[in-house]
Amino acid sequence: MFSIIALSSYSLITRNVDYSSYTLFLLGAFVLFVGIEKLRNDRKVRGYVCILVALFVLLVSLQGFSN
Template identity: 40%
Template structure:
């Protein structure tokens, strides 16, 4: 239940930041969008591990780590 709530909250944050960037053409908050997208992928990876689909779980964890790395890099060089 908690994972479902976190998944919903992170997806709403990602969609709202994406919409803000598209409407205003201000892309300074992209690092936050990528960060929350990484958290969303982490939640999906945990859910896949719970469903005993470990290959997809590891793939989503790897995508999560890459997204968090890109987000941190964008924040540092902002």
């Protein structure tokens, strides 16, 4: 979690968007783990929504790596 905040803060302060793909990838991984934890705690709908959002964010970050 700290790495997401650090990369985002760095990008905001320096106005450098070179690391935005890394930030999105870490955010997607974090949301994926949150979704898995929600599924384990019997919060099925929130878990599935988090996993769908995580997959979308990971897809967008992978497209950013390819550019």
